[in-house]
Amino acid sequence: MSILVNKDTKVIVQGFTGKEGSFHAEQCIAYGTKIVGGVTPNKGGQEHLGLPVFNTVKDAVETTGATVSMIFVPPAFVADAVMEAAAAGITLAVVITEGAPVRDMQAAKAFAVKHGMMTIGPNCPGIITAEECKIGIMPGSIFKKGHVGLISKSGTLTYEGANQVCREGFGITTAVGIGGDPIIGLSYKQLLKMFQEDEDTHAIVMIGEIGGDLEIQAAHYIKENITKPVVAFIAGQTAPAGKRMGHAGAIISGSAGTAKEKMDALEAAGVRVVVSPAEIGKAIKEVLSK
Amino acid sequence: MNIHEYQAKQIFAKYGVPTPRGIIANTPEQAVANAHELGGEVWVVKAQIHAGGRGLGGGVKLARSIDEVKKLASEILGMTLVTHQTGPEGKLVQKVYIEEGANIVDELYLGVVLDRAKEMPVIMASTEGGMDIETVAHNTPEKIIKIAVDPSIGFQGFHGRELVFGLGITDPQEQNKLIKFAKALYTLYIENDAEMIEINPLIKTGSGDFMALDGKMGFDDSALGRHPDIEAMRDISEEDADEREASQYGLSYISLDGEIGCMVNGAGLAMGTMDTINYMGGTPANFLDVGGKANAETVAKGFEIILKNPKVKAIFVNIFGGIVRCDRIANGILEATKLVDVHVPVIVRLDGTNAIEAAEILRNANIPNVIAATDLADGAAKAVAAAKGE
Known part of the structure; x- marks a missing residue:
């Protein structure tokens, strides 16, 4: 047993093809995390780390059935990414990015709560269920x-x-x-x-x-x-x-x-x-x- | 980031928050010219530094003649102003704000801050204007009104009514003026990504108008990227030179009073390291977070900044290697000791990924003043002993 995530948790990565997103997604996969794809606008249809890339979180969720998103987008886009995940039906967003404006997070969190999505972070190392699932750095x-x-x-x-x-x-x-x-x-x-x-x-x-x-x-x-x-x-x-x-x-x-x-x-x-x-x-x- | 009173008042004016008229001066001559331009018979000469308590420290004075403006400006410009917020070293006054005198019949307090528990801005108001609000909150908490404003609905009529009735303002005209004042203040708080605004005192004049007699503003550093006009108000001379230099290298540095320099990865562990040194009977000389990418260059810079402080008798390098492997950090430390003359004992604790290899590297290098430690407690104990010359 564990809380929130385990070996069966399906995870997508927002900011998948960026430097940080790629590096850490690869490390998570090596740990055993079930990463099922990622999102980078305008790279939908491509493959990255052997996994599908989608233009939107909505597409990614519909195709993969992911319930968790690991977010690596730059600070100015964090709120947008969190709200996109919430609107697409993600149940847990793990936000690694440091330096998101406070006012943005205030709005994003309120929206996430309204949509029943939990958020971890921002400015955090993520979550890990030992020897099963690592979502973070x-x-x-x-x-x-x-x-x-x-x-x-x-x-x-x-x-x-x-x-x-x-x-x-x-x-x-x-x-x-x-x-x-x-x-x-x-x-x-x-x-x-x-x-x-x-x-x-x-x-x-x-x-x-x-x-x-x-x-x-x-x-x-x-x-x-x-x-x-x-x-x-x-x-x-x-x-x-x-x-x-x-x-x-x-x-x-x-x-x-x-x-x-x-x-x-x-x-x-x-x-x-x-x-x-x-x-x-x-x-x-x-x-x-x- | 914080700004000066005169800059806060420029922002207030843009949003229609009334303030007395004033002009900034760098010299006594400018101060005199400003007083002439403002006209009238009474002026206030106000030291501009990023700290509260300026009045008590002798940095705010009333002038009843142009000669007095000149005399006071000459005294205040160049003085080192010590207040309860500057620390004993005080702050050098480089600018004075010359402001028209105001006819004060009542003093209030009004501020906007982020309420972290409610996760929304809260308007704070009190009838006890001109007093230190922390003291008011401590002694007479019932005299502080707090009104949380959910940004998704913004400042509504009921917020305004809570404010004026809470402050006991009964005159309908005055009520409307103060509500308009508070709404403008809330708007500028949101639109500029402010972290806090404080007006103490907010005055009521003889003609029943409200004015911001003082103004203090701080901003969310993470949002400055979208406010170039605010960023342009940054006064580098108000910032600690070492802290600023460190930040240019991606290091987060804060100097303290003790004898043991600290170099740590991660803000939490950096504080935990200071606490451990203290617990073991030593005193930390600084907070220093080298971030996630501790390499030879950043470590060398860290040594350089720490060693600028003559009180430092030992340095404790405490790194928990995660994604960055410890063996690479060990090599970085060795290289750094070649780049910088480290003349005090350096206690190195490397734990996490490849810690054993790292210990081996340090042992083989055999640098006389580099001492390896096995864990946090061991490292802190060795650093405390080294600082005591043991």
């Missing part, structure tokens, strides 16, 4: 099959966390990089619920960072609804206020969005909070050995 080899679900705003901290969990001998069910932008698709809350309901997931790692209040919302949700052990790390305890720390959304505004307030809220919700990402693996071992 993460190094597949570090994700061994196991029983820990992982949710993270940061790409490299996803790898760091998953690597430690696997080295401790536990492995991953599904890992989701939700992205570091001010407005993102799926957030901790929805994914925590999915992991709670997934029988194969025995514990959850949640990695957050400064900025916004998604981690606080998650803490409230965990307190009421999550019975599985949760280990959390919040990046940016040493970050200065008012500075954007790499990610568009990673900024302490005034006195809001600090690591401390998030760590306190999570601790109050019974979460095992670690102060360094180097402790994630050990903490998982502890909570699962209880």
